[in-house]
Amino acid sequence: MTNKQRSITVFYDGVCPQCVKDRRFYERLAGRGGEQVKWLDINGQDEYLKTLGIDPAKALTELHIQLPNKTLLSELDAYIVLMQRIWLLKPLAYFISLPLIRPFIAGVYHQRVTKRLKSQGRM
Secondary structure, three states, X not given: OOHHHHOEEEEEOOOOHHHHHHHHHHHHHHHHHHHHEEEEEOOOOHHHHHHHOOOHHHHHHOOEEEOOOOOEEEHHHHHHHHHHOOOOOHHXXXXXXXXXXXXXXXXXXXXXXXXXXXXXXXX
């Protein structure tokens, strides 16, 4: 399978300083494996997102990725797939996927995103 066949697309908020910082951190950890991840800034991409079946408002509040087979994943499912691609983050991906941990992490994540968007006047 070629790199293009294994590549995923990550839809992220390029206006968000923390999101950009997280992307850079991921790219550093991924090294050459990061070549299999395409990053798409969702800002100004509402029509394109809609053609993919992604609600632009949801794209601001939840991470979305598109797998090579065109399947879309969001929220923690997206984070788990992204983290599983880096050996150092695989244990964290497993941990956040645990049934007792997952709802707690999802709640904290949504609170932080909502707080960030409100402080930026974007929600």
